[in-house]
Amino acid sequence: MMAEVMYCYRHPGRETRVSCATCGRPICTECMRPTAVGIKCPDDARLPRGARAGVMKPDQIVKSLLAGVGVALVGIPVISVILGLPLRLLISAVAGYGAGILINRAGGRNGGPLAITISAVATAIPFLVWLAPEILVGTISLFDILAAILAIVAASLANRRL
Numbered sequence: 010m011m012a013e014v015m016y017c018y019r020h021p022g023r024e025t026r027v028s029c030a031t032c033g034r035p036i037c038t039e040c041m042r043p044t045a046v047g048i049k050c051p052d053d054a055r056l057p058r059g060a061r062a063g064v065m066k067p068d069q070i071v072k073s074l075l076a077g078v079g080v081a082l083v084g085i086p087v088i089s090v091i092l093g094l095p096l097r098l099l100i101s102a103v104a105g106y107g108a109g110i111l112i113n114r115a116g117g118r119n120g121g122p123l124a125i126t127i128s129a130v131a132t133a134i135p136f137l138v139w140l141a142p143e144i145l146v147g148t149i150s151l152f153d154i155l156a157a158i159l160a161i162v163a164a165s166l167a168n169r170r171l
């Protein structure tokens with residue numbers, strides 16, 4: 010793949026083909042800092058390793074949100090089936106974890122608070138769609154509530170920072 014010409018984010022007039030290994034911003038030869046894990050921008054070279062974990066770039070945030078919407082939409086029919094199964098607690102937890110992993114990957118495996126929020130909301134929506142009427146009339150079963158909680162917790166755990 011041909012490297013496209015970029016401009017240093019600190020010196021907009023300078024062309025460069027190098028970008029920071031951590032944040033991906035283009036950096037010129039004067040700004041690049043060699044580190045054990047590749048060339049970095051001065052901001053990231055200064056930070057200890059892992060300090061930027063959980064910070065998503067804008068496109069990763071968009072992908073995470075899209076994955077969240079996808080999980081919520083696909084989850085609606087899936088959860089209706091799961092709630093009718095005898096092993097719904099276990100299956101809900103597994104499905105929630107899978108949904109969380111999907112959103113985590115869409116966000117470049119950063120995890121962190123935003124990924125956790127998106128995962129929890131995306132997982133909660135399908136349950137709410139099916140359980141809201143029962144919650145309103147008070148006929149909700151404890152198992153269904155537990156299934157929802159397990160799925161949401163599992164989806165959140167999949168996005169914790171490692």
Ligand SMILES: [Zn+2]
Nearest residue numbers: 029032050053
């Ligand atoms: Zn950087």
Ligand SMILES: [Zn+2]
Nearest residue numbers: 017020037040
């Ligand atoms: Zn520069």
